Each structure stands twice: as C-alpha cells, then as structure tokens.
C-alpha cells in the first residue's frame with residue numbers, strides 16, 4: 153500500500169534520507185538531526201508536500217528507523233517509508249520500486265536540502281511535464297575553480313562560466329529513471345549522472361540558494377539563520 157497525498161497530482165517525490173551524515177559530526181542519521189527544533193527530514197517533507205503537483209512521497213529511511221520515521225511524518229502528511237540501502241543510489245532504487253507505473257513524473261530530492269522551496273519542486277516537475285526526460289536545478293559557480301595535483305600544485309584554472317553547481321530535486325520521466333537505475337553499474341552521487349551514462353539529455357533549470365545542502369556544521373548555522381530571518 154502506498155500513501156497518497158493528492159490524487160490529481162502527477163509527481164512522486166523520492167526522498168533518500170538513509171545517510172549517516174558523517175560530515176555533520178557525531179549525532180545519528182543526518183535526516184533526523186534537529187534544525188530549529190525539528191528533524192531536517194520534517195522540514196524537507198513539509199515543503200515537498202506543499203507543492204501542488206505532488207501525488208506521493210516515498211522516504212528511504214535508515215533500516216533501523218523505518219517505523220520511527222513513519223510515526224514522525226504521518227502527522228504532517230501521508231508518506232510511504234522504505235528501508236534505505238548502503239549507498240544513496242540503492243536507497244533511491246528501493247524508493248522507486250514502490251512508485252506505481254501510472255505516476256508519470258518522479259523527482260528525487262535529498263532530505264539534506266531541507267529548506268528547498270515548493271516553487272523549485274514545481275519548476276522541475278513542470279519542465280519534465282513539458283517533455284524533458286531529465287531535469288536538474290543548478291546555480292552558477294561563484295568561486296574561481298582550479299585543477300590541482302594531489303600534492304597541491306595548481307595545474308590550471310577551469311573556465312567557471314561553463315560550470316554549474318547541481319541541487320535537488322532532480323526530475324525524470326518515470327520510465328527514464330527506472331531504465332537508468334536498471335542499467336546502473338557503479339554508484340554515482342546523483343541520479344542525473346545515471347541518465348547521462350544512459351545517453352539521456354539532461355536539462356538545467358535555475359536552482360535556488362534556499363535549496364542548500366546541509367552537510368557541514370556551518371550549513372546548520374546558515375539554515376537556522378534563514379529560518380529565523382529568511383523568506384519563510
């Protein structure tokens with residue numbers, strides 16, 4: 153049984169949330185770390201549920217926390233919760249497996265991007281709806297980027313005008329994501345990478361600074377400040 157949010161919606165959102173969050177320091181699975189008194193996952197799922205196109209949400213939780221995550225999210229919105237895997241890609245694959253075939257659009261969204269605005273979810277979904285097989289939100293790179301040797305010797309300066317920093321949600325036609333996952337061999341850090349390997353064109357749409365990935369301790373401070381003073 154999969155929990156349904158909005159029967160008229162045409163989008164399933166997969167939320168891989170089974171990572172350990174080692175870079176955030178000690179303190180349990182990252183998705184369950186508190187931001188302004190609530191787990192990151194709650195912030196993320198609340199914003200996903202506010203996007204009108206979303207029919208269903210599938211969360212991949214740490215295997216030991218499936219029941220707790222289900223109880224945590226049920227008061228907020230209907231969700232299906234599955235046990236995640238050892239790699240992010242496996243967690244996404246397990247969540248994808250419970251999406252019914254009649255849902256045409258699937259988005260994959262990291263729980264760590266807890267403050268992603270519902271508008272960004274809609275903008276990615278609408279580009280897929282318009283016929284793009286794979287869509288990613290991106291931002292221009294602001295730093296100068298150097299290529300360096302392992303010893304720290306600069307080998308060259310990369311032309312940053314052609315570079316993009318990639319966020320989630322990443323959106324796909326359902327069958328495109330399913331085929332890309334079925335064909336996957338080595339684990340990648342994002343789903344668009346799988347589509348690229350399968351020769352699928354991937355389109356960029358403008359991302360949002362609010363969709364920052366909460367990875368290191370400073371990111372939590374920035375996210376708390378955004379919640380306190382930002383456009384929420």
Ligand code: C5P
Pocket residue numbers: 167168169170171172182183212236237238239240241243244262263264265341367
């Ligand atoms: O490790 P990274 O920051 O790239 O993880 C991105 C997202 O993937 C996080 O939301 C994390 O919880 C999730 N993840 C997962 N299963 C894993 C590893 C990461 O669902 N085995």
